[in-house]
Amino acid sequence: MPAEETTKTIKAYCLRLLARREYSRKELLNKCSLKGFQKSDVLPVLDELTDKGWQDDARYAESYARQRIQKGYGPIAVQYELSQNGVQIDTIQPLLHSVADSWLDVLEQVYHKKYTHDRRLSRQEWAKRSRFLMQRGFPADMVSALFTHLAIRFPKF
Structure with a gap:
């Protein structure tokens, strides 16, 4: 498959995923790898999606943290799960203080x-x-x- 066609396919796949819910950059990369796409082909597409604001780790982290808090999980569990999903620790700490009222x-x-x-x-x-x-x-x-x-x-x- 030509490089331009591969890029379009990866972008369409990522957009289909993002239309349903927020994904971290790492999750999208993993899903694309499972589909058989090369990491070198996926990274520029993810950069473009991030630049356009369609993929945002901070937005993903906030959404994910709210869901987990509603299910009754505490700050240690939420922080661990977010870090496992590729969210940077400097994004997680302030988020955990702002998401949960108390x-x-x-x-x-x-x-x-x-x-x-x-x-x-x-x-x-x-x-x-x-x-x-x-x-x-x-x-x-x-x-x-x-x-x-x-x-x-x-x-x-």
């Missing part, structure tokens, strides 16, 4: 969706709930702050 509010919503509000918990139940929240990507100090905020205690031995 991470403690998000954490509290996740907690109340999963658990009833008990003021007294056994050590095992407290640990189980803490592990669940940390697996969702919330840091341990934030989980402790939530339990303090909700006045949840476990019996002393």
Whole structure:
């Protein structure tokens, strides 16, 4: 296939993908590679799409972060997933502070969706709930702050 024809095919494929949802540059590159396109052919097309504003990693990161927060994931999980998808860390940090109004509010919503509000918990139940929240990507100090905020205690031995 001639180079010009390949470029048009790659561009059309990328635009079809971007019409459905936002993609990071890395995701588009991976998808094009899976389709059999050469990286050297894909990179100039991605540069053109970025220059025209059709592909933007910052816009992708914001969209992705909002989706993950709505599903109850914390800042650690969102940051990790975005970095795996090729978004630069300097884009992620300010975004995480601006997207979620308050991470403690998000954490509290996740907690109340999963658990009833008990003021007294056994050590095992407290640990189980803490592990669940940390697996969702919330840091341990934030989980402790939530339990303090909700006045949840476990019996002393």
